[in-house]
Amino acid sequence: MQTDATGFVERAPRPFGPLRGAAADAARSLIAAARLAWAIEGNWTEPFYLAAYLIVRPLAFLGLFLAVLSIGGNLHPESIGFVVVGQAIFQVVGAALQGPTQALLDDRERYRTIRYIFTTPSSLLPVSVGRALVKAAIAGISAAIVIGVGALLGMPLRAGGVDLPLLAAVLALGLLSIVGLGIALGAICVQLRNDAWGYPQAVAGSVFLLCGALFPLEVLPGALRAVGAALPITWWIEGVRRALLGTTSPGLLGELPTASLVALLFVGTAAIWLIAPRLFVLGIDRARDKGYLDRNTAS
Amino acid sequence: MTTNPSRTSVAAVEARGVGRVFQAKGGPVTALHGIDLRIEPGELFGLLGPNGAGKSTLIKILSTLLLPTTGGASIFGLDVVAETERVRRIMNLVAGGDFSGYGLLTVREQLAMFAQFYGMPYREGMRRVDEQIDAFGIREIADRKISALSTGQRQKLNFARSFLNDPWILFLDEPTIGLDVAAARDVRERVRAFQEAEPGRTVLLTTHYMAEADEMCDRIAIVDHGRILAQGTPAELKRMVQREALFIVGVDDLPAGVTPATLRALPGVLSVAVRGVDDDGASGIGSPITRLAIGLREDGALGGVISSLAGAGAHLREIAKSEPTLEEVFVQLVGRGIGESEAEPAG
Amino acid sequence: MSRAAAPDDLAVRIRAATEWSAGHRLRHAAQSVAGRAYPRIFGMLREPSWLFFDLVFPILGMAAFVFLLRSRGADEAWISATILASALLTFWTSVIWMMAGQFRWERDSGNLTLYITAPVGLGAITLGMAIGGAVGMAIRAAIVITAGLLLFGAQYSVGEPLLLLVTLLLGVAAMYALGACLAAFFLVSGRQADHLGDLLNEPMQLLGGLFAPIRNLGPIGLVAIGILPLAPAADALRQIAVPQLAASGLLPVPVELAILAAMVVVFGILSRHALGYIERIGRSGGRLLTRAD
Numbered sequence: 009m010q011t012d013a014t015g016f017v018e019r020a021p022r023p024f025g026p027l028r029g030a031a032a033d034a035a036r037s038l039i040a041a042a043r044l045a046w047a048i049e050g051n052w053t054e055p056f057y058l059a060a061y062l063i064v065r066p067l068a069f070l071g072l073f074l075a076v077l078s079i080g081g082n083l084h085p086e087s088i089g090f091v092v093v094g095q096a097i098f099q100v101v102g103a104a105l106q107g108p109t110q111a112l113l114d115d116r117e118r119y120r121t122i123r124y125i126f127t128t129p130s131s132l133l134p135v136s137v138g139r140a141l142v143k144a145a146i147a148g149i150s151a152a153i154v155i156g157v158g159a160l161l162g163m164p165l166r167a168g169g170v171d172l173p174l175l176a177a178v179l180a181l182g183l184l185s186i187v188g189l190g191i192a193l194g195a196i197c198v199q200l201r202n203d204a205w206g207y208p209q210a211v212a213g214s215v216f217l218l219c220g221a222l223f224p225l226e227v228l229p230g231a232l233r234a235v236g237a238a239l240p241i242t243w244w245i246e247g248v249r250r251a252l253l254g255t256t257s258p259g260l261l262g263e264l265p266t267a268s269l270v271a272l273l274f275v276g277t278a279a280i281w282l283i284a285p286r287l288f289v290l291g292i293d294r295a296r297d298k299g300y301l302d303r304n305t306a307s
Numbered sequence: 308m309t310t311n312p313s314r315t316s317v318a319a320v321e322a323r324g325v326g327r328v329f330q331a332k333g334g335p336v337t338a339l340h341g342i343d344l345r346i347e348p349g350e351l352f353g354l355l356g357p358n359g360a361g362k363s364t365l366i367k368i369l370s371t372l373l374l375p376t377t378g379g380a381s382i383f384g385l386d387v388v389a390e391t392e393r394v395r396r397i398m399n400l401v402a403g404g405d406f407s408g409y410g411l412l413t414v415r416e417q418l419a420m421f422a423q424f425y426g427m428p429y430r431e432g433m434r435r436v437d438e439q440i441d442a443f444g445i446r447e448i449a450d451r452k453i454s455a456l457s458t459g460q461r462q463k464l465n466f467a468r469s470f471l472n473d474p475w476i477l478f479l480d481e482p483t484i485g486l487d488v489a490a491a492r493d494v495r496e497r498v499r500a501f502q503e504a505e506p507g508r509t510v511l512l513t514t515h516y517m518a519e520a521d522e523m524c525d526r527i528a529i530v531d532h533g534r535i536l537a538q539g540t541p542a543e544l545k546r547m548v549q550r551e552a553l554f555i556v557g558v559d560d561l562p563a564g565v566t567p568a569t570l571r572a573l574p575g576v577l578s579v580a581v582r583g584v585d586d587d588g589a590s591g592i593g594s595p596i597t598r599l600a601i602g603l604r605e606d607g608a609l610g611g612v613i614s615s616l617a618g619a620g621a622h623l624r625e626i627a628k629s630e631p632t633l634e635e636v637f638v639q640l641v642g643r644g645i646g647e648s649e650a651e652p653a654g
Numbered sequence: 655m656s657r658a659a660a661p662d663d664l665a666v667r668i669r670a671a672t673e674w675s676a677g678h679r680l681r682h683a684a685q686s687v688a689g690r691a692y693p694r695i696f697g698m699l700r701e702p703s704w705l706f707f708d709l710v711f712p713i714l715g716m717a718a719f720v721f722l723l724r725s726r727g728a729d730e731a732w733i734s735a736t737i738l739a740s741a742l743l744t745f746w747t748s749v750i751w752m753m754a755g756q757f758r759w760e761r762d763s764g765n766l767t768l769y770i771t772a773p774v775g776l777g778a779i780t781l782g783m784a785i786g787g788a789v790g791m792a793i794r795a796a797i798v799i800t801a802g803l804l805l806f807g808a809q810y811s812v813g814e815p816l817l818l819l820v821t822l823l824l825g826v827a828a829m830y831a832l833g834a835c836l837a838a839f840f841l842v843s844g845r846q847a848d849h850l851g852d853l854l855n856e857p858m859q860l861l862g863g864l865f866a867p868i869r870n871l872g873p874i875g876l877v878a879i880g881i882l883p884l885a886p887a888a889d890a891l892r893q894i895a896v897p898q899l900a901a902s903g904l905l906p907v908p909v910e911l912a913i914l915a916a917m918v919v920v921f922g923i924l925s926r927h928a929l930g931y932i933e934r935i936g937r938s939g940g941r942l943l944t945r946a947d
Contacts, residue, residue, distance in 0.1 A: 057849045068857040075866035076719055076736075079728050087726075206707040213714035222718055223725035317665035329940050348664055364940075370771050372944060374937045383668045393672035395773040407764030411697035423689030424774040426674065426682035452700075468768075475668050507664045 037130040041138030045111070049146055066150040067157060070095050073222060074161075085162045089253045092158030094221030096151040097182070097245050101215065103147035104186040106208035107140035108194030113204055116301065123302050126292075133288050136194055140187045155252070166254030174266065175251035181273045182244030188280035189240075195291025199300055221245055226259040237261060240276035243269050317384045319476055319509035320346035320369060324378035327364050327533075338364040339533040341378060346526075348383070348475075349506055351498070353524035354513040355633065361533040362513035363480055369511065370400050370478045382476050396426070399474040401465050403484035410454030414445060414464055417453055418471060425472040432471075439467035443497065459490035466494065470501060477501070479512040483519060495523055517633040527633070529640060536640045541633065548631040548639045551577045551602035554609055557625035558597050558616060565619045567599070573615055575608025576601060596624050686778035687785065694752070694786020705794070708744065712798045713805075716740035719865050720806050731898040734809055737802030738895055739864040739888055741795035745826050746858065746884050748791045750851050753833030756783060757841040767944050770936075776929040780837060784830035792826075810895045817907070818894045824914040825887025831921035832883055838928035841942060842935075864888050867902040875904055883917050886910035 073091050077083055112132070115122040125135060159165065193211060197204045216222070218236035225236045236242055237260065246261055247269055256262035264272075295301045322344040329336045339361045346352045354362040367373035369380055371391045380387045382394045408417050415436060422432030440449050443463045448456065456464065462482070469477060479498070483491035502508045514520050520527050521541050528538035537544060567579040582598035601612055609626075616623065674682065698704055719736045760766040769779050802808045812818050836854075840847035859865065861874070862884030868875040879885040890910040893903040905913075936942035 057846070060849065060853050065853060065856055068860050072856060072860045072865060073722065075860065075870060076722055077726055078870065079723060079726065079732055079866055081726065081728075206703065206710075210707065210710050210714070213711060213718075217714060217717055217721070223721050227721045227725045327940070367940075367944070372767060372770055372937065373940050384665055385669070385672065390672075392773055393669075395771055396672045396674070397668055398771070400767070400771050402764065402767065407768055409693045409697055409765075411700045412693050416692070416696075420689040420692060421768070421772070423685040424769075424772045426678065426685065426773065428681075429685075475671075507668075 033130060034134040038134035038138035038141075041111075041135040042142045045107075045139040045142035046146075049143055062146070062150050063153055066095070066099055066154050070154055070157065085164045086253075086255065088158060088161055089163040089255065090224075090249070090257075091222060092154060092161070092163050093249050093252055094245055096154040096158070097248055098216055098219075098221045099147040099150045099154065100144050100183065101186050101219070101221075101241055101244075102212045104140050104144040104183065105190045105193065105212045105215065107143035108136040108187075108190040109197040109204070109208040110143075111136055111139040112194050112198050116198070126296070126301060131289075132292055133191065133285060136191050136288070137187060140190050141183075144183055144187065164253065166250075166252060168254075171251040171254075174247065174270070177270055178244055178247030178251060178273060181270070181277045182240070182247070185240040185244065185273070185277040185280050188277065188284040192280075192284040192287045192291075195288040195295075198291060198295045199298070201300075215239065215241055218242070219245060220257060220261065224258045225261055240273055240280065243273045243276065247273060317348075318345045318381075319348040319350065319383055319507075320344065320352070320380070320511060322365070322369070322378065322380040325365065325368060325375045325380055326377035327361075327368060327373065328376045337533055339368075339375075342533075342535060344528065344535065344538075346509060346511060348509055349502070350525045351502060351510045351512065351523055353520040353527040354511070354530050355515065355517065355520045355527050355637070356530035357515055360530040362530050364533075365530075366400075366478050366480050366511065366513055370398060371395060396472075397475040398478065399469040399472060399476075400478045401462075401469045401480070401482050403462075403481035403486075406461060408453040408461070408464065411452060413450050413452055414456070414467075415440065415449045417464065418468055421468050422471050427472070435471050439470050442470070443467045458485055459487065462486055462490065462494065466497060473505070475508060477508070477510045479510060481513055481515070483514070483516065491519070495519070498523070517637070521633050529633075529637060531637075531641050537636070544633065544636045545631045548636050551604065552606045552609075553629040554601050554603065554612075555582065555625070555627045555629050556599045556601055556612070556616070556623065558599070559594060559622040559624060560597055562616075562619040562621050565616065565621065570599070570601065570612060570615065573608070573611050575604045576612060577604055578602035598625075600629070682773070683775075683778055686774045687782040690779050690782025691786030691789070692782075694783060695789050698790050708791075708794045709797055709801070712740045712744050712747075712794075713801050715743070716798065716802060717805070729898070730807075730809070731896050733806055734802075735892045735896050735899055736865055737799060737806065737808045738810075738891055740802065741798045742825070742884070742888055742891065743859065743864060744794045744798060745788070745791045745829055746862070747855070748787045749829045749833035750836075750854050752787050753780075753783060753830060754836035754840045754854075755847055755851050757837045758844075758847050761841065761943060770933065770943055776933060777926055780834045780925065780929060783837075784834060787833075788826050788830060811897055812895055813897065814894060818891070821887065821890045821894060821907070821911060821914070824911060824918060825883060825891065828883035828887065828914045828917035828921060831918050831925060834925035835921055835928050838925070838932045841932055858882065858884060861885065862888055863904070867892070867899075867904070869902060869904045879904055879910070880913065883914065883921075886913045886917075890914075 070092065073095060074083065074088065077087055077091060112122065115125065122132075126132060155163075190208075193208055197207050200207065218225075218228070218232060219239050219241040220236060225233050225242070228236060242261065246257055246264075247266070249255055249257070250266055250269070292301070322342050325339055325342040325344075326337070327339040329338055342361075342365060344365075354365065356362050364373065368375050369382065369387060371387050371394055374388060382398060385393050385397075387394055412420070418436040418439065419433060422436055423429075425432075427435060440446050443466060445460065445463050445467065448460055453461070453464070462485075466482075477498075482498075483494055486494065498510060498512075502510060512520070512523065524541065526538060526540050527544060528535045529544070530536070537547060539547075567581060570576060570579045578601070580600045582600045584595050584597050601609075603609060603612070606628075613623065613626070716737055719740075720733050723732050723736060757766060760769070769776065799808075840850060843850060861871070861878045862868070862882050863871070863875065863878070864884060868879060868885050868889055871878065875885070879889065886905070887910075889903050889905070890907045893900045893907050903910075932942060
């Protein structure tokens with residue numbers, strides 16, 4: 009160990025320099041948080057609730073939408089496919105968007121551990137990302153079940169089979185983009201005193217309306233349509249539909265070439281990850297300065 | 308404090324062989340083993356014991372929150388199991404560390420709500436609410452939301468609520484836990500004032516603060532592992548540990564001819580021991596002080612000892628009565644301190 | 655300090671103080687109900703964020719279904735029905751979270767201890783919660799319908815307003831009576847209650863025929879309409895308020911009203927027994943009614 013002039017022991021020199029050490033710390037925190045989230049979120053020890061959350065609830069949602077869809081006339085397989093894919097992907101969107109906020113608030117108010125995590129050398133950023141990724145992964149199981157049920161209901165898959173490279177690309181980019189949005193939202197919500205829990209749900213609900221998950225963007229009024237068309241989540245869902253179903257959405261979104269769609273998603277995701285981590289750190293620092301990190305907002 | 312109040316025909320609280328067993332995952336847990344207890348009207352009775360002794364379990368049974376597994380209990384002759392509704396009309400309860408209440412309601416609204424729950428006519432209820440707000444000095448926060456109150460303010464609100472229905476029996480389950488010194492003292496004063504305002508009002512207090520029990524209670528029962536180990540006034544309990552009245556007398560020096568043996572020969576003196584010779588810098592003189600521990604049959608015998616010492620020319624520097632604490636009583640009875648678990652050796 | 659000896663007639667005085675006349679009991683019951691309803695109605699108005707979320711979520715949900723219907727070219731009458739269903743959903747959501755899940759919160763905060771030891775009774779507390787919740791939600795439901803009228807141009811043709819009101823009142827009463835039963839069940843369920851609340855949301859919207867007629871569920875719909883208050887309430891209200899959709903109803907309105915009335919009675923009786931049961935087992939078991947020490 010090296011000591012400085014005052015006699016204090018310095019950190020042991022890292023073999024590959026400071027950046028590698030920071031990255032290793034972040035990875036370690038992310039993995040630890042992911043393992044924690046896997047244990048907490050999975051209901052693995054309670055099969056009834058596991059089945060209920062992974063299967064029953066998502067399928068009830070799907071059933072609800074299909075029932076409403078049938079009001080307008082006979083259900084065409086294409087319509088079923090449109091709703092099934094949108095609903096499936098939105099399971100993951102909802103989980104990843106709300107996940108970081110829920111994790112921060114859980115740690116602050118339910119488990120009362122945030123002060124202890126914050127005062128470790130680890131940053132809350134990889135911790136939040138790890139929790140969000142696992143929530144999204146668990147929601148991914150629901151998504152896969154929904155798509156499976158959709159296939160049973162006659163959802164037509166893409167002629168020639170699923171476009172796996174496209175699917176992998178859009179899934180990876182989409183997941184990254186939504187986790188980035190989620191951590192930014194978390195940093196904002198942790199500033200709020202009352203009902204911080206409600207805001208991520210409200211945001212997710214609004215996104216659900218605007219991203220073409222349930223109906224084509226053309227149904228929305230002009231201004232809302234423009235907002236929806238600018239969301240990375242919209243491009244993500246469109247990309248998955250093209251990969252799985254081989255169909256495109258009506259309107260301008262459908263006219264976008266697939267390569268351009270993927271490129272847009274890439275640029276959007278990169279932009280999100282340029283801003284979101286900074287926003288997160290700013291938000292957490294502000295919360296710390298204002299004393300929000302350690303309070304309980306329950307009345 | 309008085310000695311035992313005269314026994315009346317109907318006890319304020321009577322427990323007859325009260326036992327309570329809880330079913331837990333590892334097997335049944337006996338929280339109370341056949342408790343017999345009688346509290347007279349007008350008493351402030353303390354249940355003193357460590358965490359897990361069974362104090363709260365007993366209070367829950369007496370306050371109709373819990374059913375006994377064996378035995379029975381009554382409050383002013385009303386059976387806590389068969390006449391539950393009637394008991395609830397004349398009792399109230401305050402638990403320490405309590406954060407009950409609706410955060411969005413103001414102090415006044417919360418009290419008004421409970422006035423309704425206790426069946427007071429509306430105007431009478433509002434009058435009582437204002438009365439308690441003034442009695443507890445919380446007028447300036449009366450229109451503040453409960454979520455904005457401090458711990459001490461919440462506890463005052465709790466007490467104000469508990470006095471609304473003028474209960475004949477008040478159960479206080481560790482009421483000063485979490486309160487600062489001033490707030491705790493305030494609570495104790497209000498409880499005393501509450502009792503003094505109406506003869507017959509009875510208070511049953513559980514605590515593990517020895518000093519609180521010593522200061523407040525007419526009688527105390529020491530509880531451990533679901534059993535009452537001893538009960539009596541604080542003085543009676545202390546006499547279990549130390550039968551003689553012990554005084555520490557400090558003199559400059561023992562005069563010639565005065566020895567522990569000569570002092571022991573005085574009437575009423577049971578024991579004399581030299582506690583030590585200290586260089587007492589506190590006096591500012593720096594002169595030695597000899598302290599004698601003198602055990603007397605009764606306090607009145609002290610006069611003879613003082614006269615004897617003074618007559619022999621001793622310069623008296625200090626006189627203090629040394630009493631055992633309830634903690635010493637507890638250790639004597641139980642074999643460990645009130646804060647120690649059984650696994651740890653005492654001391 | 656000395657205390658005067660208690661009067662000889664103290665026990666007599668105290669026993670007399672515990673004897674309440676029938677009039678006193680009746681007044682006390684009404685006071686208890688009103689007392690408990692108060693925080694529901696007035697307390698909830700003090701938290702603007704609660705009002706915000708109580709409105710945002712139903713309106714977002716409503717918008718999703720409206721746009722979905724429009725994407726399918728459905729008759730505009732279904733838009734009106736969807737908005738009505740969204741308003742009804744506010745009551746159901748309140749039943750799940752503010753009735754069924756309430757006693758757990760009361761226990762954890764220490765309020766349940768105070769209710770048990772006061773001479774008030776869980777029945778009065780529950781009725782107060784129900785009335786307060788229904789009044790609070792009625793305000794929100796009215797706002798949701800207004801939003802629907804303004805945003806989506808819903809249209810209603812109510813030929814029998816009194817019938818509509820009776821249906822709504824019976825539907826709400828039946829829902830809250832079920833909520834009272836669920837309150838006891840959720841308390842016994844412990845932490846599982848949070849999960850149950852989540853699970854009773856969307857599946858109930860489907861089985862309750864809120865946004866799509868329950869007739870489409872076939873035999874399942876027949877069972878649901880006999881068990882879930884939401885089902886007959888939604889079906890009847892749609893038939894009355896949107897006459898163009900009368901043919902979509904599963905049963906005639908008078909039959910559905912009779913079902914709702916029966917539910918009020920049955921769930922009301924069940925809840926009384928359920929609350930008595932939980933107080934009994936709570937006092938015997940020692941863990942249900944008080945938070946862990």
